[in-house]
Amino acid sequence: xxxxxxxxxxxxxxxxxxxxxxxxxxxxxxxxxxxxxxxxxxxxxxxxxxxxxxxxxxxxxxxxxxxxxxxxxxxxxxxxxxxxxxxxxxxxxxxxxxxxxxxxxxxxxxxxxxxxxxxxxxxxxxxxxxxxxxxxxxxxxxxxxxxxxxxxxxxxxxxxxxxxxxxxxxxxxxxxxxxxxxxxxxxxxxxxxxxxxxxxxxxxxxxxxxxxxxxxxxxxxxxxxxxxxxxxxxxxxxxxxxxxxxxxxxxxxxxxxxxxxxxxxxxxxxxxxxxxxxxxxxxxxxxxxxxxxxxxxxxxxxxxxxxxxxxxxxxxxxxxxxxxxxxxxxxxxxxxxxxxxxxxxxxxxxxxxxxxxxxxxxxxxxxxxxxxxxxxxxxxxxxxxxxxxxxxxxxxxxxxxxxxxxxxxxxxxxxxxxxxxxxxxxxxxxxxxxxxxxxxxxxxxxxxxxxxxxxxxxxxxxxxxxxxxxxxxxxxxxxxxxxxxxxxxxxxxxxxxxxxxxxxxxxxxxxxxxxxxxxxxxxxxxxxxxxxxxxxxxxxxxxxxxxxxxxxxxxxxxxxxxxxxxxxxxxxxxxxxxxxxxxxxxx
Numbered sequence: 306x307x308x309x310x311x312x313x314x315x316x317x318x319x320x321x322x323x324x325x326x327x328x329x330x331x332x333x334x335x336x337x338x339x340x341x342x343x344x345x346x347x348x349x350x351x352x353x354x355x356x357x358x359x360x361x362x363x364x365x366x367x368x369x370x371x372x373x374x375x376x377x378x379x380x381x382x383x384x385x386x387x388x389x390x391x392x393x394x395x396x397x398x399x400x401x402x403x404x405x406x407x408x409x410x411x412x413x414x415x416x417x418x419x420x421x422x423x424x425x426x427x428x429x430x431x432x433x434x435x436x437x438x439x440x441x442x443x444x445x446x447x448x449x450x451x452x453x454x455x456x457x458x459x460x461x462x463x464x465x466x467x468x469x470x471x472x473x474x475x476x477x478x479x480x481x482x483x484x485x486x487x488x489x490x491x492x493x494x495x496x497x498x499x500x501x502x503x504x505x506x507x508x509x510x511x512x513x514x515x516x517x518x519x520x521x522x523x524x525x526x527x528x529x530x531x532x533x534x535x536x537x538x539x540x541x542x543x544x545x546x547x548x549x550x551x552x553x554x555x556x557x558x559x560x561x562x563x564x565x566x567x568x569x570x571x572x573x574x575x576x577x578x579x580x581x582x583x584x585x586x587x588x589x590x591x592x593x594x595x596x597x598x599x600x601x602x603x604x605x606x607x608x609x610x611x612x613x614x615x616x617x618x619x620x621x622x623x624x625x626x627x628x629x630x631x632x633x634x635x636x637x638x639x640x641x642x643x644x645x646x647x648x649x650x651x652x653x654x655x656x657x658x659x660x661x662x663x664x665x666x667x668x669x670x671x672x673x674x675x676x677x678x679x680x681x682x683x684x685x686x687x688x689x690x691x692x693x694x695x696x697x698x699x700x701x702x703x704x705x706x707x708x709x710x711x712x713x714x715x716x717x718x719x720x721x722x723x724x725x726x727x728x729x730x731x732x733x734x735x736x737x738x739x740x741x742x743x744x745x746x747x748x749x750x751x752x753x754x755x756x757x758x759x760x761x762x763x764x765x766x767x768x769x770x771x772x773x774x775x776x777x778x779x780x781x782x783x784x785x786x787x788x789x790x791x792x793x794x795x796x797x798x799x800x801x802x803x804x805x806x807x808x809x810x811x812x813x814x815x816x817x818x819x820x821x822x823x824x825x826x827x828x829x830x831x832x833x834x835x836x837x838x839x840x841x842x843x844x845x846x847x848x849x850x851x852x853x854x855x856x857x858x859x860x861x862x863x864x865x866x867x868x869x870x871x872x873x874x875x876x877x878x879x880x881x882x883x884x885x886x887x888x889x890x891x892x
Contacts, residue, residue: 416690416692419459419685420463420670420685423683424674425467426469426470426672426673426674426683427563427611427673428471428472428561428566429469429471429472429670429671429672430471430473430474430566430614430671430673431456431460431471431473431474431503431668431670432474432475432668433456433473433474433661433669434475434476434509434616434618434640435476435478435640435662435663436475436479436480436494436663436664437478437480437663437664438481438482438487438490439451439664439665439666439869440452440497443870444765444786445870445871446870449666449872450667450688451664451667452665452689452696453665454695454697454700455689455691455694456501456689457500457699457700458694458695458697459668459687459689460501461697463670470562471501471502472502472503472561473501473504473505474507474614475505475616476616476617476618476638476639476640477506477507477509477510477616478640478663479506479511480511480514483515484721484722485714485721486711486784488515489707489710491512491515493703495535498535500699504535504557505536505537505570507538507572507618508538508539508542508572509618509640510579510618512537513542513580513587513589514580516587516588517545517587517588520537520553521544521552523537524550524551524552536553536554536557537552537553537554538553538554538557538568538569538616539553539555539570539571540555540598541571541591541594541597542572542589542591542592543592546588553570555569555597555601555604556568556601556604556605558605558610564611565611566611566612566673567605567608567610567612567613568615568616569605569613569615569616570615570616571594571616571618572591572619573619573620573623574593574594574623575619576619577591595630598627598631602631606633611675613633613634613635613636614634614637614638615627615634615637615638616637616638617637618640619640620640621639621641624637624639624641625658628654628656629654632656635655635657636656636657637656637658638659638669639658639659641660642660642662643662644666645662645667646660646667646686647686648669648684661686662686664869665689666689667686667688668686668687668689669684669686669687670685671684711782711784716782716783717782717783717784717801718801718808722784723800723801725802726804726805728825730829730849731803731804732805732828733821733826733828734792734815734819735749735814735817735819737827737831738820738827741834741892742890743892744891744892745890748890749819753766754817754818754819755818756817758781758816758817759816759817761783761787761790762779762780764777781809784799785799787799789870791805791816792805792806792815792816792817792818792819793812793821793822794806796822796864796865797867802826804826818865823857823861823862824851824852825849830846833845862882866882
């Protein structure tokens with residue numbers, strides 16, 4: 306290594322944790338498979354429903370809707386073009402509350418007690434979505450929000466301490482990829498949803514990436530199983546061109562504590578090309594919302610719900626358009642907003658459009674108060690931080706089972722993750738580098754990089770986090786952790802280079818975050834230094850592994866130290882962290 310070389314700081318990518326939480330009480334649900342709904346036009350809401358759900362809009366006499374004690378944003382977004390027909394242009398929304406005040410600003414203010422001043426609602430809905438595979442925040446960062454374990458603690462407080470009736474709705478987007486590990490994660494996530502009294506998960510782009518066959522495996526085998534399970538719902542997604550399959554469900558009636566809520570879901574047609582491109586047979590059909598929603602609404606209204614909820618997995622413009630066209634939905638839980646929204650509903654007519662952000666960092670709580678005819682809803686977006694929420698202990702067994710399944714199936718060594726290195730070279734390990742670069746190697750051994758793999762087995766190495774080692778769940782077979790804790794993996798794609806770390810037995814020389822993760826495979830450089838290479842060949846070999854400080858500052862370190870996993874690693878603090886690992890030593 307030379308004095309302009311750089312190696313990046315380490316962190317593991319998202320450590321996956323999920324849980325089982327038994328929440329007392331269970332609701333019942335009525336659902337309908339696609340193809341079984343009426344085809345007649347929708348009727349208006351009954352007078353009773355209209356009296357129960359008035360929400361303030363401009364020009365009305367009702368009070369402002371409140372959100373965590375503050376007024377909601379009331380907007381009639383400007384639409385530049387109305388969509389017409391199958392080839393409609395999605396309208397451009399010039400103003401949307403979920404886009405105007407990013408929730409990152411929320412982190413700058415002290416966190417206050419949640420749901421302060423709320424009376425007990427008839428029912429409280431936990432609203433989530435776009436989790437993108439983040440069952441837990443990365444274990445390398447003690448400050449990140451989110452995680453199913455903290456969500457379970459919130460549910461425990463609401464259900465067991467406050468005695469509230471709870472049901473959960475998720476807009477979809479549960480995963481990020483479609484590998485075998487994601488399938489396992491999907492199953493574990495649904496176990497957690499089941500224990501948290503979720504009733505509906507909308508079918509989004511990410512779910513459909515798993516394929517029509519896999520989606521069908523989620524279909525319960527009997528009516529009794531269906532009634533008690535978490536249902537995948539979409540009114541306009543059809544598998545194998547057979548609506549009569551009955552999965553996903555077209556809608557579901559959620560009943561809890563005397564409240565009746567009609568729920569359906571729509572996949573936005575803006576995602577059609579990503580799901581089912583023209584000319585490609587995916588066995589997935591995305592129907593136009595206008596073809597299916599009138600009949601679904603009529604079927605739901607026949608069940609006399611207190612209010613209707615639409616899960617809209619598309620973009621903001623589509624959510625706005627659906628709110629305008631189908632005002633029967635008093636609540637639309639929408640995907641496609643900011644990762645960290647401001648928590649204020651956008652009000653279109655009498656419909657609230659809600660966003661809950663990405664990666665499970667926050668949970669929306671919607672309270673329903675039917676006795677308040679002027680203002681029946683309250684909404685608060687709750688950040689799942691480490692100070693107000695604990696990791697529920699029931700997660701331990703499920704997380705252990707998840708990690709054990711990854712090991713048993715050999716996920717980290719599977720051919721599915723194999724990637725050819727573009728250089729064609731191979732990894733030799735830090736010990737080999739240290740034969741010549743003795744001072745740099747000695748310094749590396751004193752850094753956290755050297756013990757990166759050990760932390761997967763034993764827990765965080767920092768003294769101020771020693772308590773976390775108690776009951777630590779080992780993660781050394783989890784590709785999403787290995788990719789930044791061993792040498793020879795692609796850290797962002799979580800793929801294993803052909804000569805990279807395989808397992809402790811076969812590649813012990815690649816344990817930890819080593820030199821070659823930033824400098825590149827060193828086989829050519831090493832061989833030429835030890836052989837009879839010409840000076841030109843030697844210089845070329847050295848150039849292969851040369852990395853500058855500018856490269857480290859720009860991209861090398863952030864391959865692992867990204868905002869999700871190292872939120873303290875900011876451009877402004879680069880020099881501070883660099884001091885810990887720089888190695889301008891010459892032997």
